[in-house]
Amino acid sequence: xxxxxxxxxxxxxxxxxxxxxxxxxxxxxxxxxxxxxxxxxxxxxxxxxxxxxxxxxxxxxxxxxxxxxxxxxxxxxxxxxxxxxxxxxxxxxxxxxxxxxxxxxxxxxxxxxxxxxxxxxxxxxxxxxxxxxxxxxxxxxxxxxxxxxxxxxxxxxxxxxxxxxxxxxxxxxxxxxxxxxxxxxxxxxxxxxxxxxxxxxxxxxxxxxxxxxxxxxxxxxxxxxxxxxxxxxxxxxxxxxxxxxxxxxxxxxxxxxxxxxxxxxxxxxxxxxxxxxxxxxxxxxxxxxxxxxxxxxxxxxxxxxxxxxxxxxxxxxxxxxxxxxxxxxxxxxxxxxxxxxxxxxxxxxxxxxxxxxxxxxxxxxxxxxxxxxxxxxxxxxxxxxxxxxxxxxxxxxxxxxxxxxxxxxxxxxxxxxxxxxxxxxxxxxx
Amino acid sequence: xxxxxxxxxxxxxxxxxxxxxxxxxxxxxxxxxxxxxxxxxxxxxxxxxxxxxxxxxxxxxxxxxxxxxxxxxxxxxxxxxxxxxxxxxxxxxxxxxxxxxxxxxxxxxxxxxxxxxxxxxxxxxxxxxxxxxxxxxxxxxxxxxxxxxxxxxxxxxxxxxxxxxxxxxxxxxxxxxxxxxxxxxxxxxxxxxxxxxxxxxxxxxxxxxxxxxxxxxxxxxxxxxxxxxxxxxxxxxxxxxxxxxxxxxxxxxxxxxxxxxxxxxxxxxxxxxxxxxxxxxxxxxxxxxxxxxxxxxxxxxxxxxxxxxxxxxxxxxxxxxxxxxxxxxxxxxxxxxxxxxxxxxxxxxxxxxxxxxxxxxxxxxxxxxxxxxxxxxxxxxxxxxxxxxxxxxxxxxxxxxxxxxxxxxxxxxxxxxxxxxxxxxxxxxx
Numbered sequence: 064x065x066x067x068x069x070x071x072x073x074x075x076x077x078x079x080x081x082x083x084x085x086x087x088x089x090x091x092x093x094x095x096x097x098x099x100x101x102x103x104x105x106x107x108x109x110x111x112x113x114x115x116x117x118x119x120x121x122x123x124x125x126x127x128x129x130x131x132x133x134x135x136x137x138x139x140x141x142x143x144x145x146x147x148x149x150x151x152x153x154x155x156x157x158x159x160x161x162x163x164x165x166x167x168x169x170x171x172x173x174x175x176x177x178x179x180x181x182x183x184x185x186x187x188x189x190x191x192x193x194x195x196x197x198x199x200x201x202x203x204x205x206x207x208x209x210x211x212x213x214x215x216x217x218x219x220x221x222x223x224x225x226x227x228x229x230x231x232x233x234x235x236x237x238x239x240x241x242x243x244x245x246x247x248x249x250x251x252x253x254x255x256x257x258x259x260x261x262x263x264x265x266x267x268x269x270x271x272x273x274x275x276x277x278x279x280x281x282x283x284x285x286x287x288x289x290x291x292x293x294x295x296x297x298x299x300x301x302x303x304x305x306x307x308x309x310x311x312x313x314x315x316x317x318x319x320x321x322x323x324x325x326x327x328x329x330x331x332x333x334x335x336x337x338x339x340x341x342x343x344x345x346x347x348x349x350x351x352x353x354x355x356x357x358x359x360x361x362x363x364x365x366x367x368x369x370x371x372x373x374x375x376x377x378x379x380x381x382x383x384x385x386x387x388x389x390x391x392x393x394x395x396x397x398x399x400x401x402x403x404x405x406x407x408x409x410x411x412x413x414x415x416x417x418x419x420x421x422x423x424x425x426x427x428x429x430x431x432x433x434x435x436x437x438x439x440x441x442x443x444x445x446x447x448x449x450x451x452x453x454x455x456x457x458x459x460x461x462x463x464x465x466x467x468x469x470x471x472x473x474x475x476x477x478x479x480x481x482x483x484x485x486x487x488x489x490x491x492x493x
Numbered sequence: 494x495x496x497x498x499x500x501x502x503x504x505x506x507x508x509x510x511x512x513x514x515x516x517x518x519x520x521x522x523x524x525x526x527x528x529x530x531x532x533x534x535x536x537x538x539x540x541x542x543x544x545x546x547x548x549x550x551x552x553x554x555x556x557x558x559x560x561x562x563x564x565x566x567x568x569x570x571x572x573x574x575x576x577x578x579x580x581x582x583x584x585x586x587x588x589x590x591x592x593x594x595x596x597x598x599x600x601x602x603x604x605x606x607x608x609x610x611x612x613x614x615x616x617x618x619x620x621x622x623x624x625x626x627x628x629x630x631x632x633x634x635x636x637x638x639x640x641x642x643x644x645x646x647x648x649x650x651x652x653x654x655x656x657x658x659x660x661x662x663x664x665x666x667x668x669x670x671x672x673x674x675x676x677x678x679x680x681x682x683x684x685x686x687x688x689x690x691x692x693x694x695x696x697x698x699x700x701x702x703x704x705x706x707x708x709x710x711x712x713x714x715x716x717x718x719x720x721x722x723x724x725x726x727x728x729x730x731x732x733x734x735x736x737x738x739x740x741x742x743x744x745x746x747x748x749x750x751x752x753x754x755x756x757x758x759x760x761x762x763x764x765x766x767x768x769x770x771x772x773x774x775x776x777x778x779x780x781x782x783x784x785x786x787x788x789x790x791x792x793x794x795x796x797x798x799x800x801x802x803x804x805x806x807x808x809x810x811x812x813x814x815x816x817x818x819x820x821x822x823x824x825x826x827x828x829x830x831x832x833x834x835x836x837x838x839x840x841x842x843x844x845x846x847x848x849x850x851x852x853x854x855x856x857x858x859x860x861x862x863x864x865x866x867x868x869x870x871x872x873x874x875x876x877x878x879x880x881x882x883x884x885x886x887x888x889x890x891x892x893x894x895x896x897x898x899x900x901x902x903x904x905x906x907x908x909x910x911x912x913x914x915x916x917x918x919x920x921x922x923x
Contacts, residue, residue, distance in 0.1 A: 206637075281526065
């Protein structure tokens with residue numbers, strides 16, 4: 064950009080907006096040394112301009128509840144969309160691009176659902192549509208995929224993409240808590256929202272994975288084709304059993320490429336202690352990926368929070384200021400294809416099962432037989448005595464087996480008279 | 494760049510050059526989809542054009558031993574410098590920039606020693622001088638510092654910057670080997686060179702740290718002012734003792750900012766098991782940094798090897814092709830200041846000591862007294878029986894204490910009649 068002062072219009076003034084304003088103020092001189100230009104917020108769009116706010120921005124910034132005060136202001140160069148949701152935010156982003164303004168957004172939902180349309184529009188208008196803050200907070204995963212390793216073919220990408228879920232699972236594991244109690248603590252500490260559905264049911268992670276798939280493969284993976292399993296039904300018993308076997312249970316987002324087809328999903332999985340992702344505790348995020356050049360790399364950091372996410376927004380702003388050639392998706396002409404999908408059920412993993420069975424002779428043989436018929440080969444079995452209940456837990460760890468066969472086996476086993484239905488099943492990362 | 498085919502001149506055709514050529518060939522169509530342009534090697538500069546080579550590049554590429562075949566060729570857009578060293582490489586880079594060619598280099602020594610001069614020249618010529626491959630192989634640390642977190646003030650940066658040293662220390666730790674035996678294995682596996690001095694004495698890591706300091710702080714830290722300690726004198730006994738206390742010994746590169754001054758050094762240190770860097774094993778590298786916005790982030794991957802380093806070179810090439818505005822250092826006008834340095838000896842760490850003392854009453858009290866006089870407060874002590882030797886080892890772990898006081902204490906203690914000189918001392922990361 065040629066101007067000496069860059070003016071921002073910031074839409075939405077919650078956690079991330081506050082973080083951005085704090086950083087712009089604390090690092091003002093430093094940002095000037097980096098860019099040789101000043102970056103200033105001119106206008107902030109909010110729903111209620113009279114709302115009391117804990118953090119007060121510097122004087123001179125105009126508050127408005129009319130988005131046209133941003134879109135129609137010729138002095139505003141970059142629109143920062145931090146409203147969230149997919150209605151007003153979408154309207155704002157479209158109108159901003161049509162007004163030839165650059166857009167920075169932290170909105171994973173809108174990119175996962177309307178990304179293609181918006182990137183096409185930005186490509187036509189030759190404007191930037193940047194979104195480093197949409198995945199992994201301050202972790203530089205978006206630019207890494209768009210730029211650094213864009214010459215690599217990505218074999219797989221595996222991430223801990225939701226800090227709330229990871230915080231809950233860490234608490235359950237370290238303090239032997241139930242899901243409900245761990246969730247309560249997460250809410251008290253501000254790591255989970257009052258309605259935690261998006262985080263604990265894997266939807267937030269799904270939006271992020273779809274964005275990462277677009278960047279890694281140039282493919283549009285519709286969210287309704289993605290397997291999405293959350294963590295709310297995870298039993299502390301399985302977390303402890305997994306530990307005994309040398310695993311941590313984590314909510315994983317994964318995509319693998321096999322012969323040109325993508326296999327992707329969000330699911331809880333047993334992660335072996337030696338795996339880099341097993342070591343990611345608390346509200347942290349990490350993305351491990353494997354390229355055909357770079358090999359395995361991992362990026363780790365805080366997946367949320369005012370300053371980390373504000374830092375990601377700031378990085379986009381600075382990238383836009385630095386250049387005149389915008390790289391929105393990492394593909395020439397932002398050409399995103401429809402995804403070639405291999406259904407999740409045809410993918411193979413190692414597996415963890417916990418059956419609840421009546422403790423009588425021959426039971427193990429029957430279970431093993433049903434699995435054997437479906438090419439599920441057993442690696443380890445543990446059966447524990449439990450005199451208090453009618454049913455005792457039997458845990459199987461298997462070698463690699465197709466998910467379809469696994470689901471079929473569970474369905475058959477859960478119908479057996481001596482089996483308590485509701486078998487627990489998790490994939491195992493290798 | 495406006496051209497449809499980008500021509501490279503590659504100087505040097507060893508490990509990294511081979512990796513680059515392999516990637517350009519294997520990912521040819523993918524790179525085209527990313528850029529909408531072809532990237533082709535036109536000329537390769539080598540010392541001996543008749544040398545037998547294991548990897549043969551595609552036909553049509555010209556081999557030459559005359560650098561002017563690259564510099565004076567108007568068709569060549571980007572010069573890739575992979576010669577290494579600081580003589581011919583420096584001449585080539587300067588001449589290439591003067592000929593208005595963009596330069597990509599993996600040469601950490603030249604950037605650490607002549608970086609300022611070369612960046613100034615590139616700034617005047619408005620050409621790119623990119624160097625992602627110079628630190629951390631395929632790990633995207635250079636772009637992360639130049640771009641993503643460039644709006645952050647960096648509080649500290651701590652890295653495992655040399656894969657050879659980390660491989661040796663991992664072997665020593667896991668298999669209880671001596672340094673000499675671990676080095677031998679590293680050499681057999683190709684992780685260490687015949688003359689391993691640069692790697693094991695910390696010089697390679699020092700070059701890398703100086704580059705990272707330039708990018709993080711915009712300061713030129715002269716290598717002769719940097720504390721550089723290697724790993725060749727590390728005793729397996731201390732590695733095992735550290736383990737018992739819950740630490741791994743790693744070769745660390747670290748810079749911390751305190752009130753505008755930088756403290757930096759390369760040194761072996763005890764890293765607590767819970768620290769992210771304690772988990773980095775084998776030939777891997779990792780850089781953990783803390784920004785005032787992003788908080789802690791860590792980047793992890795292979796620090797060397799043909800394809801990972803080739804991938805980093807490729808990322809620079811693609812970044813240059815994508816833009817017309819070059820960001821070489823991450824600072825406006827590439828303005829690098831002289832470093833404001835706080836001497837290493839005035840910095841505080843926790844410390845590990847192993848004294849060899851005669852086993853007789855009062856010895857511990859004397860050692861503790863000398864330390865107490867210098868404000869070195871002891872956190873843990875272990876004394877082991879050892880009937881075979883005249884001297885028994887006494888290990889102290891201390892709270893934070895200034896390095897100067899620590900060195901003074903060691904000097905005094907090593908002079909005591911009942912102490913065997915050659916006390917082992919390592920810093921402890923917290």
